[in-house]
Amino acid sequence: MKWEVVIGLEVHVQLNTVSKIFSGASTAFGAEPNTQASLVELALPGVLPVLNKAVVEKAIRLGLALDATINQKNVFARKNYFYPDLPKGYQISQMELPIVEHGKLNILVGDEEKSIRVTRAHMEEDAGKSLHEDFHGMTGIDLNRAGTPLLEVVSEPDMRSAEEAVAYAKALHTLVTWLGICDGNMQEGSFRVDANVSVRPFGQAEFGTRREVKNLNSFRFLEQAIKYETQWQIETIEDGGKVQQATVLFDPDSGETRMMRSKEDAHDYRYFPDPDLLPVRISNEQIARVRSEMPELPAQMKARFVDAFGVTPYDAAVLTGSRALATYFESVATASGQGKLAANWLGGDVAARLNREGKDIAELPINAERLSGLLVRIADGTLSNKLAKQVFDAMWDSELSADVIIERDGLKQVSDVGAIEKMVEEVLAANPKAVEEFRAGKEKALNALAGQVMKASKGKANPAQVQEILKQKLA
Amino acid sequence: MSLSHQDVARIARLSRIAVTDAEIDAVSRQLNGILGLIEQMQAVDTDGIEPMAHPQDVSLRLREDVVTEPSRREACQAVAPQVENGLFLVPKVIE
Structure with a gap:
């Protein structure tokens, strides 16, 4: 049977602000653990988030570049889950009213241009880091990254091959760095890709069951992970099995994907509007100003x-x-x-x-x-x-x-007909055997002679002229 | 709509709130009471009314993108139960 793969990508774009999305703590990479965790990131009682204006304007930038709708009223929501690198017990994100919706991004695959629809892009905060090693059975928590601003950019399931997915990811990477909203450093996690992958018999209208491959931090891994996952799903179905909705991780060492959690224990995030934050309102003037500042x-x-x-x-x-x-x-x-x-x-x-x-x-x-x-x-x-x-x-x-070097090293190409003729004559006189061979019909001898002339000129003779003059003299 | 004991146990687990078997009856009754109130409100015709994201009709004030917070690691970690190499230590969690 012929199968078709269907791919949608969710990309976490880290915005290059100097301070965090909801506090005045620094976002610099590589600082000593917890030296950039303010009371807001630590979720101490009584603190309130205050939104960073640069985050809003960078999101508008991307929205305009994706030819998307900028929602002039958008709302932050709480995504509830418990994990120690998220001390509040919820991530501030956007759910029903994201800042950017209905965009598109064109990609080039081979010679073909294709338009990929971007469902939405929403503002949210990053979580901290958990370190599971070397703490005598405990987990170490560094909250420096907590509160770093992210834009989560979600595409429609419009891609039909790993190549298209990579082309889209690269186009988005180019765009966010081009716009100056993200440093694009994938090793440091500034651009992280999740891929939703499903397969269906070619020609079938409805989608198959998808699995989500999490946290791919290079284009090469993205391609490898999608190819492996596609093959795995096809083989599973052809062997009579069924693909279950799940979240999987890609292991770069083995080149395989493995299950992280199934749908049964998928999170129930219980989203609701965050009462600590009022709706964000964006004026026409603000959009016009951001547009005028774009490259x-x-x-x-x-x-x-x-x-x-x-x-x-x-x-x-x-x-x-x-x-x-x-x-x-x-x-x-x-x-x-x-x-x-x-x-x-x-x-x-x-x-x-x-x-x-x-x-x-x-x-x-x-x-x-x-x-x-x-x-x-x-x-x-x-x-x-x-x-x-x-x-x-x-x-x-x-x-x-270049001119100074040409003068200094005497590298000018010799195009003077007289000078080249002289060199050609000398070479012909010194190589009677090659001349004879050429006249006997051995074309290759001409190249050998041309090589000799070039050598005599220390590589400076105009090669086209050398060929021409040689042919004249030998005719 | 009404919540079963099972629903209540699940919500309690998701919220990391300890609800004992002895309490679950009372908690269920209270939650269902609130849901009853919501049901009454849902009976109101709200066609054409924009959902409200916040009770006050004002919009968010934004701050400039500048660093204003110094490190307060020492003070914050002085009150933490356990720290090492600048990290907060918590019971082992692996997803």
Whole structure:
């Protein structure tokens, strides 16, 4: 039987505020345990939550970027459960009236664009951390993370493969970092993904029973977990079993998912509006102001790159993978007037070198002005590709411009016909055997001769001209 | 609607409130009394009326995103039953 997988994602986006969602305690990562747990996070009697304005405005930002409805009246609710890293006994979240609803996010899978619906995004507080090891049978509690603001972004079950789910997660990751509302650091838990996965016979309208894979903190794990879970569900059904609704954990070491809790002991959260917090009201003016402060969005920038610089839609998608890369590309392409060349270099040599050194585009030692100086010299024929790479490497390790390095190291490409002719004649005279072979019909001999000329020129002769002149002389 | 003893026991467990077998009768009666009151209110026609999230018709005041709270770990942990390396210790919990 042919099966179809149905996936919906819930993503916890940690907002990059300096203080917590309901108190003035710091949100800095890596502090000594409990030094950033204020009386509000500790849930001491008599304290009251006061909402952080930046949380509301960052949520509006995302809502606008997802082309969603901003609920101008939205309400906080209590989600009740007992766990020691949540001293109040409830998490403040949003239930019936979230701040953002009915958005969409476009993804690119292969060459195909697909629109994924975003059901809602709501504001909530994070819990603290429980440490179960090494406390002689006790559990250690660190409440520094408690009260860190989160946006939980929930998609519709619109994805039909692990690849689509990863594309959606990556697009959302790009968007939240682009908007400057989240640092995007997945190792530190700033962007955590839960995947709801079910399977159904191909063509069937109703959904199968879903299992939720919790807390995937890398795109690779997301893909692995969905693929494993899909296979497991198909095999379970084909073996005559039934999928039970459950929450499962993904184990990166074994690549398997395992049950955390079944539906029977699923939590009953008994949500109700939080009486400590009044409804949040958002004015038209506030929305207009947030909109005016937003950067150009990746989708718009992508379309503009194709129009203005003639790059392919695929290259434009890669270049808008992060705001830093997009901004850098635009500066280089504008300054050099070489959009396609800039796209090729950023996707090729620059990306390769960054990769090799484990660096991010923001740490690129060559600024846009210097790189465009290099591209100009490639475009005007001063540098061959080979020489350009040599200049690029020298630029990486210095503060010098391409022109200064070309001058200093004598790397100008030789395009002077007279000079190349002279070298060709010398090579032909020195290699009578190769000349004979070529005349006898051995095409390969030409490459050997061209190689000799390039060597004689120390790699500086214009390769196309060398070929041309060789052919003329041998004709 | 009325709650069975079983319902009451479950709510008590979820709320971490100890209700003994001896008390469950009385607690059930009280809770059902409240539910009866709610039933009366639900008989009122509320079509077209927006549900109220808060009794006061005012909206939330927001605070600026600035750090105002210093660490008070020492004072807070001085009154905790057990601490170690800056952590609060609690009876072992593993889900």
